[in-house]
Amino acid sequence: xxSDVLPDPATPFGRRVRERLRDEWLIWLTTxxxxxxxxxxxxxxxxxxxxxxxxxxxxxxxxxxHMAARPQVSLHFNSNQDGGDIVxxxxxxxxxxxxxxxxxxxxxxxxxxxxxxxxxxxxxxFGTTYSAPVRIRITRVRGF
Numbered sequence: 001x002x003s004d005v006l007p008d009p010a011t012p013f014g015r016r017v018r019e020r021l022r023d024e025w026l027i028w029l030t031t032x033x034x035x036x037x038x039x040x041x042x043x044x045x046x047x048x049x050x051x052x053x054x055x056x057x058x059x060x061x062x063x064x065x066h067m068a069a070r071p072q073v074s075l076h077f078n079s080n081q082d083g084g085d086i087v088x089x090x091x092x093x094x095x096x097x098x099x100x101x102x103x104x105x106x107x108x109x110x111x112x113x114x115x116x117x118x119x120x121x122x123x124x125x126f127g128t129t130y131s132a133p134v135r136i137r138i139t140r141v142r143g144f
Contacts, residue, residue: 103127
């Protein structure tokens, strides 16, 4: 899969963006609350190798309502210890119903199995609790 949105993979920034999307455990998902304020939340995620990110959420999490009403979101990774390696993504979020639950998703299990057990006691319990998949289509990338 390829993406016209991500920076050129032949550049150092383009390589770093892809490495972080592939390897990082956590990304900050920022939605917009009813009152217009940014609402950042750390989330686990899967990148599809192109221009989409998948997250699993609590169905009643405030961010679900925020994204339903205002689907434009931003995502970012933590910086490095010197304040560099900045990656900020913009995208459009959509609640989807065609994704396997997290405890039945091979790629999600490969990445998060130990965390799922730590958080919920079992992968099945995690899948029952975090049962609201959201797909985010990346529309813009910036950083340095």
